[in-house]
Amino acid sequence: MLAVKLKDTYKDLDGQKVTMQGWVRTNRGSKKAGFIELNDGSTFSNVQVVYKPEQTADYEAVSKITLGSAIEVTGTLKATPGAKQDYEIQADSVEVLGASDHEYPLQKKRHSFEYLRTIPSVRPRANTYYAMFRLRSVLSMAIHRFFQDRGFVYVHTPIITGNDAEGAGECFTVTTRADDKYDQDFFAKHAQLTVSGQLHVEPFALTYRNVYTFGPTFRAENSNTTRHASEFWMIEPEMAFADLSDNMDVVEDMIKYCINYVLENAPEEMAFFEKAIDKDCINRVKAVAESDFKRMTYTEAIGHLEQAKDQFENQDIFWGMDLQSEHERYICEQVVKGPVFLTDYPKEIKAFYMRENEDGKTVAACDLLVPYVGELVGGSQREERYDVLKKKMDDLGMNEGSLDWYLDLRRFGGCRHSGFGLGFDRMLMYLSGVQNIRDVQPYPRTPRNLIN
Amino acid sequence: MLAVKLKDTYKDLDGQKVTMQGWVRTNRGSKKAGFIELNDGSTFSNVQVVYKPEQTADYEAVSKITLGSAIEVTGTLKATPGAKQDYEIQADSVEVLGASDHEYPLQKKRHSFEYLRTIPSVRPRANTYYAMFRLRSVLSMAIHRFFQDRGFVYVHTPIITGNDAEGAGECFTVTTRADDKYDQDFFAKHAQLTVSGQLHVEPFALTYRNVYTFGPTFRAENSNTTRHASEFWMIEPEMAFADLSDNMDVVEDMIKYCINYVLENAPEEMAFFEKAIDKDCINRVKAVAESDFKRMTYTEAIGHLEQAKDQFENQDIFWGMDLQSEHERYICEQVVKGPVFLTDYPKEIKAFYMRENEDGKTVAACDLLVPYVGELVGGSQREERYDVLKKKMDDLGMNEGSLDWYLDLRRFGGCRHSGFGLGFDRMLMYLSGVQNIRDVQPYPRTPRNLIN
Numbered sequence: 021m022l023a024v025k026l027k028d029t030y031k032d033l034d035g036q037k038v039t040m041q042g043w044v045r046t047n048r049g050s051k052k053a054g055f056i057e058l059n060d061g062s063t064f065s066n067v068q069v070v071y072k073p074e075q076t077a078d079y080e081a082v083s084k085i086t087l088g089s090a091i092e093v094t095g096t097l098k099a100t101p102g103a104k105q106d107y108e109i110q111a112d113s114v115e116v117l118g119a120s121d122h123e124y125p126l127q128k129k130r131h132s133f134e135y136l137r138t139i140p141s142v143r144p145r146a147n148t149y150y151a152m153f154r155l156r157s158v159l160s161m162a163i164h165r166f167f168q169d170r171g172f173v174y175v176h177t178p179i180i181t182g183n184d185a186e187g188a189g190e191c192f193t194v195t196t197r198a199d200d201k202y203d204q205d206f207f208a209k210h211a212q213l214t215v216s217g218q219l220h221v222e223p224f225a226l227t228y229r230n231v232y233t234f235g236p237t238f239r240a241e242n243s244n245t246t247r248h249a250s251e252f253w254m255i256e257p258e259m260a261f262a263d264l265s266d267n268m269d270v271v272e273d274m275i276k277y278c279i280n281y282v283l284e285n286a287p288e289e290m291a292f293f294e295k296a297i298d299k300d301c302i303n304r305v306k307a308v309a310e311s312d313f314k315r316m317t318y319t320e321a322i323g324h325l326e327q328a329k330d331q332f333e334n335q336d337i338f339w340g341m342d343l344q345s346e347h348e349r350y351i352c353e354q355v356v357k358g359p360v361f362l363t364d365y366p367k368e369i370k371a372f373y374m375r376e377n378e379d380g381k382t383v384a385a386c387d388l389l390v391p392y393v394g395e396l397v398g399g400s401q402r403e404e405r406y407d408v409l410k411k412k413m414d415d416l417g418m419n420e421g422s423l424d425w426y427l428d429l430r431r432f433g434g435c436r437h438s439g440f441g442l443g444f445d446r447m448l449m450y451l452s453g454v455q456n457i458r459d460v461q462p463y464p465r466t467p468r469n470l471i472n
Numbered sequence: 473m474l475a476v477k478l479k480d481t482y483k484d485l486d487g488q489k490v491t492m493q494g495w496v497r498t499n500r501g502s503k504k505a506g507f508i509e510l511n512d513g514s515t516f517s518n519v520q521v522v523y524k525p526e527q528t529a530d531y532e533a534v535s536k537i538t539l540g541s542a543i544e545v546t547g548t549l550k551a552t553p554g555a556k557q558d559y560e561i562q563a564d565s566v567e568v569l570g571a572s573d574h575e576y577p578l579q580k581k582r583h584s585f586e587y588l589r590t591i592p593s594v595r596p597r598a599n600t601y602y603a604m605f606r607l608r609s610v611l612s613m614a615i616h617r618f619f620q621d622r623g624f625v626y627v628h629t630p631i632i633t634g635n636d637a638e639g640a641g642e643c644f645t646v647t648t649r650a651d652d653k654y655d656q657d658f659f660a661k662h663a664q665l666t667v668s669g670q671l672h673v674e675p676f677a678l679t680y681r682n683v684y685t686f687g688p689t690f691r692a693e694n695s696n697t698t699r700h701a702s703e704f705w706m707i708e709p710e711m712a713f714a715d716l717s718d719n720m721d722v723v724e725d726m727i728k729y730c731i732n733y734v735l736e737n738a739p740e741e742m743a744f745f746e747k748a749i750d751k752d753c754i755n756r757v758k759a760v761a762e763s764d765f766k767r768m769t770y771t772e773a774i775g776h777l778e779q780a781k782d783q784f785e786n787q788d789i790f791w792g793m794d795l796q797s798e799h800e801r802y803i804c805e806q807v808v809k810g811p812v813f814l815t816d817y818p819k820e821i822k823a824f825y826m827r828e829n830e831d832g833k834t835v836a837a838c839d840l841l842v843p844y845v846g847e848l849v850g851g852s853q854r855e856e857r858y859d860v861l862k863k864k865m866d867d868l869g870m871n872e873g874s875l876d877w878y879l880d881l882r883r884f885g886g887c888r889h890s891g892f893g894l895g896f897d898r899m900l901m902y903l904s905g906v907q908n909i910r911d912v913q914p915y916p917r918t919p920r921n922l923i924n
Contacts, residue, residue, distance in 0.1 A: 042681075090678075121883045141878070180690075182924065193648065194665065198645075206694070462628055
């Protein structure tokens with residue numbers, strides 16, 4: 021008896037006895053024959069199990085096996101050329117390894133995402149999530165392969181941090197107390213969840229030249245949007261001896277690599293998203309993979325936006341403004357008609373660590389805008405000049421000592437360096453067309469929402 | 473001019489003009505010639521830069537370049553067959569891209585690990601850490617490759633969890649408040665940092681069959697030992713339709729794969745550890761990679777320990793006891809003389825989710841013991857029988873509802889499944905011979921210790 025898995029191919033097994041384990045996706049029987057759609061987790065599509073009174077033991081019992089049950093099928097593999105699947109299994113016996121009872125929360129009908137979000141321990145078996153969480157795994161591997169193949173060192177930056185002012189949003193406190201006597205707390209000081217690994221990874225770039233993080237980050241912002249979660253994964257590469265242009269080269273290579281990797285390694289999942297979620301998703305990402313990413317200054321972009329301001333909901337266009345999604349999308353969808361890096365933003369609207377340009381007004385930042393979503397990646401060359409950075413941190417009132425170590429890197433062989441951040445969950449939304457970040461994460465955490 | 477990196481080989485470049493960027497590890501000059509050991513982060517060993525008054529611009533200034541400075545060297549690549557490195561660079565010019573000032577905390581002398589732990593943003597440049605954090609990256613990739621090559625789906629289990637009783641130690645609270653009114657907190661309930669991804673990953677094993685986690689986990693235990701950190705990374709694979717024996721097969725394959733992978737992909741780093749930290753480390757892990765891992769029941773192990781009890785500090789040997797490190801090491805080092813799985817532990821000393829054996833006294837657990845460290849991996853077959861698990865949770869007073877979802881998996885197509893946990897940081901200690909967990913983590917977090 022040959023134990024088989026769905027993802028393998030069985031050209032040569034026609035007529036052989038096989039055994040397969042998996043979960044029942046559908047089961048429909050009649051007097052003469054029954055059909056189970058079986059999935060064993062190894063690949064997106066199901067195999068059809070055919071059972072018949074004259075062949076299958078306990079026909080009556082098999083016809084009553086419930087949706088979601090775990091079973092082991094033994095039978096004959098039968099090639100079915102031209103059919104949706106290459107083969108089916110004609111069952112001699114079907115053993116129930118784990119039944120699902122009458123409260124099983126998935127039925128054959130289509131369930132709403134809202135409902136499925138209430139059952140995170142079962143929803144991975146629903147098609148959209150079943151496709152998504154394998155895509156998530158495949159994209160993770162794409163990231164690691166891309167950077168490791170290029171000699172980047174993967175750094176586990178800390179989740180718990182004592183840095184007060186990373187300047188990227190509100191933080192969760194980590195404590196073993198029920199009051200604010202943090203000097204008596206576990207770490208003998210206030211501790212919080214990281215909002216970004218960037219500051220912590222820079223010392224490693226100044227050691228290994230090319231490094232990256234890939235881990236969870238947190239924001240305690242009380243905003244209930246479809247694009248914000250309180251816990252999400254970020255990729256943050258950092259490169260020494262690299263300027264803004266080098267930085268953009270790496271972003272472009274990485275995005276293209278990831279797109280090609282998922283098209284190659286998750287083709288059934290991407291085909292499902294194209295069919296069920298967003299008919300343009302494959303064409304859209306393929307077009308990006310084949311584009312030359314353009315580069316345009318923020319100042320030039322403002323010029324384009326001013327000329328087209330009638331089209332926007334927010335028509336107050338001026339140099340120094342923070343661009344909204346509608347503006348970003350206009351630039352890449354209407355002006356450039358493809359992916360574009362906006363560069364050299366006003367320093368007031370960007371983070372303190374970005375390198376000030378000669379003009380004294382802008383910083384060497386780059387945001388990658390792509391059609392359909394707008395901003396996908398944000399990066400910059402970092403301020404490597406001790407005096408310039410110190411003055412900036414002083415002006416922002418940041419110098420209470422907790423980031424002295426970061427500033428000091430500029431006195432200890434600090435040199436030109438650059439990096440960027442890619443929101444992993446948003447990249448999944450971009451690839452699949454799925455609109456809500458709650459539907460790309462295994463256990464989404466958002467305000468007043470913490471299931472399991 | 474050819475920009476080169478240390479890690480590449482340059483057989484054919486003898487005599488060519490090249491340029492290289494990196495950091496100064498040593499610089500010693502005399503009247504006639506000077507030598508800079510330069511490292512560019514791409515590989516463990518340095519390249520020698522030779523500078524001479526008659527060839528190198530600003531000879532005097534070059535001889536004063538300080539340790540740790542970032543420089544760019546331009547000069548002639550000269551093959552040096554038979555020397556420690558294959559080539560050296562004879563400098564025409566050396567440009568300082570980022571100086572290190574007189575407070576640079578690393579000097580040529582050997583610094584203690586205690587001192588280096590106080591400067592986590594600089595210590596990656598010290599040899600031991602420089603080797604360790606690349607090994608960490610290489611081992612991470614070994615893990616991902618091993619599982620992805622075998623079709624395992626990578627799952628990002630959540631860091632913030634609302635589950636109260638995972639039964640694996642004390643927890644950090646995650647909050648935006650300074651009191652304990654958790655019903656008014658960010659998530660409208662008490663939230664904490666995960667101690668293990670296992671419970672959260674099981675639903676995915678019951679969907680994809682073979683899955684794994686690889687992420688940070690947390691313990692708020694106030695214990696200052698060399699083997700415990702408050703934040704550490706774990707790998708937790710979980711496999712449906714797998715029993716304890718299948719589980720042990722995967723553990724064995726994974727450990728061997730990881731050992732071979734790091735020997736192949738971090739040979740200089742492993743050679744450094746052998747030279748500087750633990751002269752047995754390579755032999756030790758090679759022996760494990762070539763062993764057949766034995767299997768022995770806990771009960772049998774107790775028999776061996778009783779016979780040898782005079783040798784132990786803790787001589788109170790009895791069936792039902794928790795084994796200490798000295799006992800575990802005796803079993804694998806003296807009895808088996810190699811890696812061994814201990815199986816079928818008394819149920820009272822193991823976690824609630826482990827499957828109860830027919831004898832009613834033991835559970836289908838397996839701990840992998842290896843020479844030199846003792847326990848390296850802990851795993852088990854999981855209790856898939858709803859009634860048995862419910863009774864256990866009831867008996868332990870766990871049924872306050874927060875793990876109902878976990879219990880319910882047993883009613884929703886739950887089947888035989890198994891998994892294990894590997895402490896990633898401990899695996900690094902094992903491979904390198906480094907004795908303190910604070911020296912394998914980029915930013916170690918321990919009680920009253922939160923630097924940067």
